[in-house]
Amino acid sequence: MTTEPIAAPAPAEDVTLPVLTVDGRGGNGDGRGGGGGRDGSTGEVPLYKRLLNRLVEANPTVVTILSIFTALIFGGILIDVTSGTVVHALSHIGSHPGRALSLTCTTVLDAYGAIFSGSVLSPTALGHAISTGQGWTGVFNPLSETCVAATPLILAGVGVAIGFRTGVFNIGAQGQLIAGSIVALYVGFAVHLPIGIHLPLVILAGAAGGAAAGLIPGILKARTGAHEVIVTIMLNYVFLNLLNYILGGAPFQLPGQTNEISQKMLSTARMPHLFGSTLRVNLSFVIAIAMAALASWFMNRSTLGFSFKVSGANANAARTAGMSSSKVTILVFAISGLFAGMAGMATLAGTNFFLSSGYGGTIGFNAITVALLGRNKPWGVVWASMLFAMLDVGGATMQVRTGITLDLTSVIQATIIFFIATPMLVREIYRLRSTGQGALQLFTKGWSG
C-alpha cells in the first residue's frame, strides 16, 4: 500500500479514472494502492499500451461510443429487414452472394449517408458550391437546421441532467417547457418595447415560467414527499391542457381565428439570425451553448452546485454535512424547470413565433434521453443533443431520398439509450474489462428517496 500517492509515479493511469466517473464521486486516495502496486512492478507502461488498455475497459466514453455503434448496427439490420430488395437479394444469396452482400451494405450506407448529408454536410452540394461559387446557403443549411433542432434539446437536457446529478428525476420538462413558452409568448406579444429590452425580457419570462412550473413538484416533494415521477408526469398533462385552454380564447388566441393558434410574437421579441435571414440558426443556439457553459460552471465550481452533487451522490452524507435536503430539492427543481422553460422560449422566439396545440412535441422526453446519453454533464448533453438533432433532421432527408420512414431514427435513438442505461449489457457484448462498479451506473431513488 502506498502511503504517499504523490511519491509513487506508477498509479498515474489509475488516478485519471475517477475523473471520468458519472457521478463525480472521485476520490483518488484510498483503495487505489493495489492497482498502483500491480503497475508499479512492471515499471514504465508504454503509452500505446495504456491507450489500448483504456479502449478495452468499460469506461464511460468507450461504453457511450459502443452504445451508439451497436444502435447503428441494430438500425442497419432493421433497414435491411424492412427493405424489399435486400430481402429478395438475400433469398438468392446462394446464386449471387456478392450482390446480396453488397446490397446489404449499400442500402444501409445509403440511408446513413442521407442522414449525414441532410444534417451536416452534403458533399454534392459542397462540390457544386465550390465549382460554381453559388449555393453556399444550401451547403450550410443542414448544419443550421441541426443547430436549430438541437437548441431546445440542449437547454431542456441540461435541466434534466442537473436534476439527475442531484438525484431527482424530472420528467416534467415537457410541462415546464410549455409553462415557460406561455409566459414568454405573453410578454412577446402583449408588451411593446424596443428590441434591446424586449428580447431579454422574453428570455427572462421563459426562464421564470419554467422555474415556477418546476417549483411545484419541488415543493410538493420537499414538503409532502410526493414522488416527483408521478407529480411531474401529471403536471405535463395539466400544462398540455392549460395550453389548449389558453389557445381557445382571448387574449392568447389569434384574433379572428377559430383554430387553436396563438398570436404571433412581435418582431422586437424575436431572436436575430446569426448568419443572414436564409439560415434559420439564431441567437437561441448561442444562448443554449452559453447556458450549458453556465451549468457546467455551476455544477463544478459553485457551492450550491457542489451541494447538489453531494445530495445526488449520497443523501445521508449531504444531511450530515448540514445541507438541507428540502432546500436542495426545491432549488434543483426550480433550476431544472428554468432550463426547460428557456427551451420552450428558445424555439418560440427563435423559429416558431407562435404556439399551437401540441407545441414542444416530444422534446420533454428527448431531454431525458440526451441527459442520459450525455452522462448528465452539460457538455455531454450538448454533444448528445447535436447527435439526436442530426438524426432527427437527417431522418427527414433519408425518408425523402431512400423511402425509409423517419421513425427509424427514433428507434435508433431509443436503442442508444437502452444501451446507455444498461452499461453492463454493453460490457458483456464487447467483453470489456470492468473498471469497478459505480463508475458507470446511473441511479435514481425509489419511492421513499
Place this chain on the structure above:
Amino acid sequence: MSVVTATLPADPGPDEQEIRSRTGRFVSLRRVRGMGIFLIGLAVIMVLPFGLKVPSNLSAIFTLSEPPSITVPNLVQPVRATSIGLAIACAIVGVILITRKSSRGSYLIFSFGTLLFLWSFLVWVGRGTSLNFVSLLAETVIYSTPIIYGSLSGVLCERSGVINIAIEGQFLAGAFLASLVASATGDVWLGALCGAAAGALFGALLAFLSLRYGADQIIVGVLIDAFALGLTNFLLQEIFTDHPNLNSPPVFTDIAIPGLSKIPVLGPALFDQNAIVYGAAILLVVIHLALFRTRWGLRVRAVGEHPTAASTVGIHVLQIRYTNVILGGVVAGLGGAAFTIGSYGQFTSNMTAGLGFVALAAMIFGRWRPFGGLGAALLFGFSISLVSFIGVLGVNIPSPLLAMAPYLITIAVVAGLVGRVRPPGADGVPYKRE
C-alpha cells in the same frame, strides 16, 4: 397484517404527533385537522356557488333506472335546498375531524365528507336538467378498470422489490395488440390474450435489463414507456392508416349477472359489465389471497422486504422477481386491452394518456395492497367519467380545464392525502447475490 412488516421496526418519522394507525398508515393529527379545514372550505363552495347563486326554483333530476334493474322513481332534488343541506352536513363532518383526538378512521370520515361534496356538485351540474346517475356509475366502473389492472400490476412488481414505471408502456402495448389481434381474428378473447402477452414482453424487458444487468428500474421503466409510445405510434401510422379494418375490433359484450343486475342503481353499474371488468374484480381477490394467504405470497413479500434474508432461507430472489415482473406485465397488458376491446374499440395515439401513472398513484395510495388501490382507482374513474358527462351536459366549463381534473386529483392524492406510506423495504433496490 403481514408477518414480515410486523417484525420490522416502525419508522417513527419526523412528526412528534405521528401515530401508527391500526392499518399501518401514518397519519398525523395535524393532517387530520387539515382535512377538516379542507372540508369546511368545500362546504363554503357548496353554500355559495352551488346553493345561493342558483335560482331557487331549479331542480336536478337523477335518473336511477337502467334496463336490467327494476324500475325506481327518479330522484328530484331542488338545487338550492339540497346544496345547503349537504353543505351543513359536510361542515359538521369537518368539525368532527378537527376535534378528533385520534386519527384512526379519519380517512373514512374524510371520504364521506368528499362524497357529500361530489353529490352537491352533481346536483349543481344537473340543475334544470336530468342526469343519468346509473350510467355515470357504470362509466366510472369502466374507466376505473384499467387503473385497477395497473395498480395490481404495480402491486405484483413492487411487492417483490421491482418498481414498475413501465405500466403506461405496457398499457399501450396491450391496447394496441389487443385491438390488432381482435380485429384480425374477430376473437376478443384471443385479443385479450395477445394484449396480455404484449404487456408480458415489456415486463420481461424490464426484468431482463434491471435484474440481469442491474440497470436502474425507474430509468428503464421510463424508457419503456417512451419506446412503447413511439412503437405504437409508428405501427399505428404504418399499419392502421392503410388497413383501417385492422383497427376496428369487436368489443367484449356485457354479461348481466342474473339477480344481482336487477338491484336498482348499483346493479347495472356493477353486475352488467363485460368480462374484462369482471376479470379485474376476480384478479383483485386472487392477488390479495395469493399475496397474503399463500406460501408464494409470503415469499414474494419477503423478497420485496429483505432479499438477503429471503435468500438465506433458500428463496430464489431473482426467480421470484422475474416471475412477478412478467406477471405484472401480463396484468398491465390486460389493463391495456380494457382500453380497446374492453370499451372504446379503436386504438388511438397515446390513448392511455398517463393513466399508467395514475394507476401507480392509486397503488401508492392503497399502500401496495390490492384492495387499497381500489378506492383510489374508483375515484379517478369517477372523475374521468364525470368530465365526459359534464361535456355532454354542456355545462359552461371549458373542456381543457375539465380534462385537467383527474391529473390534479392524482397530484392531490399523492401529495396530500396519502400520508406517510412505507413502500416494500427493497423496492427499487437491485439485488446481487453474495
